[in-house]
Amino acid sequence: MGLRYDFPVDASNRKSVYYRIIDWSKPGLRALDVGCDTGRLGEFLKGRGLTVDGVEMDPSASGLACRRLDRVYTGGIEDERTIRELEGPYDIIIFADVLEHLSRPDETLDKMKAVLAPNGIIIASLPNVANFRVRFGLLFGRFDYTEIGILDRTHLRFYTRKTAVELFKKAGYTALDIKPAATHMPSLLLNGWPELFATRFVVKASLK
Secondary structure (H helix, E strand, O other), X not given: OOHHHOOOOOOOOOOOHHHHHHHHOOOOOEEXXXXXXXXXXXXXXXXXXXXXXXXXXXXHHHHHHOOOOOEEEEOOOOXXXXXXXXXXXXXXXXXXXXXXXXXXXXXXXXHHHHOEEEEEEEEEEEEEOOOHHHHHHHHOOOOOOEOOOOOEOOOOOOEOHHHHHHHHHHOOOEEEEEEEEOOOOOHHHHHHOHHHHOOEEEEEEEOO
């Protein structure tokens, strides 16, 4: 996905995706950041005491991530060769805004079981296509793709809160928790009507 997704880690905003991921990533654990880009998130987690490997398909981003993470696998997570190279087990596998870019995210999640520790978790953020801005656009016949965001032109799939949970259930996981995220949305609206005001949902799932 490359350098256009190379954003600073927003760890202080409790409504951000990064805050949710960091909150669920406990020190001392071993993590795999799928779609790690240049490794900014992984670098932050390493600073908190985690061991972090990454997977990145863009060679230029992967080269930068190698300087920040413990190990980086260059390749797509849907590529069988990449999956065979992974040296698990991992206590945490992170898919931060990645699954919506995959052709078969359910199959990818299923294959991650081979490198997920017995008590491990998957943490994933997924775009909320039921967000009020998308709904409002549809009222006027608009469904316009953008460079980034919910309607990113490289997204292959779109999710609501319900279908995000169903994705993990289909792959054999249990959604332990799901949190709404929208960095600039007032907390009252985000927490009161998450299906309407969240831009993304952050899911924590396990095999138990």
